[in-house]
Amino acid sequence: MRFPYLKYLLKSVTDVPEQRAIKAVFKDGSQRLFPYVWLRDCSLDDKTYVISDAMKGRLHTMRDFDVNVEPLSFRLNSNGLIVEWPGNVVSCYTQRWLRTHCPGSKEVIEKRRQIYLGRECIRLWEDGGPTSKNRFQFFHQSFLEDDKVLHDFLQSVCVDGIAVLRGQEYGPNLRNEVFLSIIRRIGMVQPTHFGETFEVCPKPDASNMAYANTGELPYHTDFPSLQDPPQLQLLHMCKQSECGGGKSMFVDGFSIAREMSLKYPKEYQILSDYPLEFIEEGYDVHNVKGFQDKEERVDFSMVARHKTFKTDESGLIQVQFGNVMRSWFLDMAANDPLLVQNIYSSLKLFTELCYLPENQLIFSLNSGDTVLWANTRILHARSAYNLIGIPERERHLLGCYFSWDTIKSKIRLIRRQLKLEEDQETL
């Protein structure tokens, strides 16, 4: 287009009462219909919205709002479209605002959907993610100092499901502070029944397999025992094993699901149709809200059902699996042993696909490194490692969980603050 700004200039506005809308013709020749009720509802005047640094909110309630509202008059002026409404409200809609907010406009929808940082932005590993390139790695120090690096790190987690910070080792006394400095950069931690944060090192009477031994941990997602498993997990490697092993292993559950849906549709369907039950019963000891920073024993009895592949009308939305917590219960309507056999065989196939070398991302988190990943998409595992026998030199991790809402909010805030091109107007 020779004059791209023409699309933001209004040529004329006319009433279309049979559609309860105002028709706007732009100078690039295109036209759009703006519904009366929507124009009134979204008017940015101070009778309609309160706008301050601390909050932005609509003032009128749906109970009092007249959804059959019609304009008293409207006209174009140099600022845009001016509409007079009943109740002494005069609204001014700029030409650019109209063009970029019009309901049902394809360009508006495509841009707006990017703000959710959701499935539209997901890149499966088989389509060229972290297994093929090193672009999921960032420097710890840059992450702490540079908001753009923080943005790119978090965005990688949205797109590829995982990102890594490469850092350096700190002594035992500094480990917790380094870990907290990472948390502070990201935002609000999501607590679980293991507390706000957790520590992974061999423990007696462990309440979780990861704490219990130094052997291999198989591919799993964390806490399928919860109806709402934590969405993102962070692990900070304070100290890697000095005796080798303890490698981090990841696989993109969404890629595996697509591979199964294409090559093994019957097994894919079974894992999309039949929920498995997961149980977790025991206790942990940690600080608890309301107990004045004393450690308390926390008992839990978690039970949840998940389809291995959870879908909605838009496709796959969650992958959950963990053999340790998987229960005896299968929710199926018939006493049908061959169906049970098919469920187990499909789980076995899923697991075999996870372990195919081309599907796995295996690397060592070195002392000082950190990894953040999407626990409802990526499965993780750990190779076995050896103890050295000196407590302060053993393998030692600190970890915590986050929600997508927290991660995405931080990304949007940085986009606004750094005026990145992905930033979008709020209202």
Added chain:
Amino acid sequence: MRFPYLKYLLKSVTDVPEQRAIKAVFKDGSQRLFPYVWLRDCSLDDKTYVISDAMKGRLHTMRDFDVNVEPLSFRLNSNGLIVEWPGNVVSCYTQRWLRTHCPGSKEVIEKRRQIYLGRECIRLWEDGGPTSKNRFQFFHQSFLEDDKVLHDFLQSVCVDGIAVLRGQEYGPNLRNEVFLSIIRRIGMVQPTHFGETFEVCPKPDASNMAYANTGELPYHTDFPSLQDPPQLQLLHMCKQSECGGGKSMFVDGFSIAREMSLKYPKEYQILSDYPLEFIEEGYDVHNVKGFQDKEERVDFSMVARHKTFKTDESGLIQVQFGNVMRSWFLDMAANDPLLVQNIYSSLKLFTELCYLPENQLIFSLNSGDTVLWANTRILHARSAYNLIGIPERERHLLGCYFSWDTIKSKIRLIRRQLKLEEDQETL
């Protein structure tokens, strides 16, 4: 049945290799098929499970598990079914365990589904819930002292979506401690971008409508701006308004949805099909993890889409609405003003149904009272109130959020501890 115990006694077991199962005939004449792979997977021997107070978990991984396993031999003895498996595993399945765990058995499924405390246990208000009776009210002191009352209180929230504790007023210095004593009884708090807990009293430069004024608050759910809104909300009324007003108003969104689906199917469909967008941009000041108990300013930029009525293959699972945070964006494929009009008209109808007297539960939380409700099912509102002008005598609430996982875990723990009939075996 004259001899009900007969159903738990085995008469014979035979191999059914073409179904990869063992057929068990019980002395009540019924028979069940037990799949080989399931029997091996769920064997409670110590090569298959680790069972301690701190955890219960399956030991074998899916990678190493032979899903084509077959028994070497099996027989009945006085303990039940004895099966020898490859790998020197001998399993003993008691007769009662077999009967109560059989995959695809209707009685097993019906009982097991009760453990989820999910949609199967929901009672809509129109079918006789808190609007028709006072059974949703409990005594604060009994709740603190008696685990059965705690159980019944939490179970009411699962069933009816709401429950109330009737307490007594405490002086300003004791309010926080009383509030924390309630939290300690229930379990882990779910933090939001407003902190772990929040306070509702008139504030300058408020970041949320509820904090901003003493006027009426319309029906809404909290935080539709989050992709995962908090599931349960607790409010503790430290001090009710001395000048009247400030009543609590609740409506069962699930009942409204059913009413709409029956009487206004077109409008119901629109609210089930079209997501609305909700935005929340601002900041709050509160204690944050990693900041050593200093108050910090927390900025947020939340955006989420929700259908007003969210459904899955089993029916309605969530109701979300809030006019303050509702955004300008409508995700629809066509520039169709009459569809926009229909969305607004359907929201208006939904709101009008919420305000019908027969649908509302309106009561005063007196000083010392507490209410806990399901924020993804129940909408809440507040009537206007007046200030008295003396800070320590103003209306004052403390609140926080919980997840269903926490609430249901507590219910299951009490059922186990008090040996209630609803308790179920874990393994």
